[in-house]
């Protein structure tokens with residue numbers, strides 16, 4: 598059996614539009630993902646993340662190329678694929694007319710477990726996901742956040758080798774989100790492969806062993822966090838808090854064409870592509886301008902890398918490391 602949970606080769610998806618050329622949502626994507634890792638698909642809105650996930654979960658047919666999950670081809674062996682995956686998509690896919698409890702029960706039964714086991718696992722999931730009060734309600738009567746919780750609970754009900762999560766944390770309160778992140782890590786440690794998309798970079802930074810950044814359906818960078826940070830090793834973040842913000846500072850800093858600049862009250866955060874010595878010079882020049890209450894210089898965060906790689910004015914796209 599394949600050592601890879603996912604194998605994607607030259608994948609293309611075109612959507613046909615009236616009176617316009619077809620839209621290439623996925624444009625020649627190739628990658629492989631090892632079993633047992635947490636793989637993050639990142640990219641701006643419209644990058645092709647959900648489309649890629651839908652192809653991998655057999656919901657959308659690719660225009661060209663091939664994709665396999667646990668060695669099974671998504672086009673030619675869709676049932677074998679579906680038996681091996683649990684999916685949480687951006688649009689909620691729960692049975693709106695069933696109660697929360699019946700949604701969970703029928704999901705476990707679909708995955709071939711007996712009635713006793715289904716009841717046992719459902720009871721545990723209702724408790725773990727704080728859904729006991731909602732257990733008897735029809736899903737259609739729940740808030741968006743609770744519906745999402747029902748969907749995410751399903752992932753932990755069954756032992757499919759691969760889990761797909763499309764922006765799983767949308768609408769989740771921070772405490773539950775933290776619990777889910779911890780549990781995802783445990784699932785990966787048990788050997789399940791987790792494939793997730795997110796816009797929340799700190800989430801990816803914390804969770805993912807392996808990250809692929811997509812832009813307009815194409816890969817722009819791939820690797821673990823450290824590799825990605827190396828890709829933009831000349832990006833530095835500077836955060837400063839002034840006693841009083843010097844006049845005209847925003848305009849001056851904008852002249853430096855920063856990767857990111859946020860000014861809030863007396864605090865400035867700026868990410869720059871420059872040599873370390875230049876960044877330190879800038880820091881000391883700024884420190885001479887006004888009294889500083891706080892100064893910190895650090896290497897690039899995933900957010901800087903992401904902005905740098907996907908901003909419209911980005912120059913040369915770095916080589917995608919071979920995997």
Ligand SMILES: Nc1ncnc2c1ncn2[C@@H]1O[C@H](COP(=O)(O)OP(=O)(O)OP(=O)(O)O)[C@@H](O)[C@H]1O
Nearest residue numbers: 612613620622640641642643644645646647648649
């Ligand atoms: N069924 C469809 N018909 C036509 N175009 C589509 C369809 N589904 C997606 N697209 C287009 O394909 C592109 C990629 O969409 P996709 O949903 O995969 O992006 P995404 O990376 O998931 O974005 P987001 O971060 O907003 O969820 C977009 O331009 C979108 O408008």
Ligand SMILES: [Mg+2]
Nearest residue numbers: 646647648687
């Ligand atoms: Mg999406």
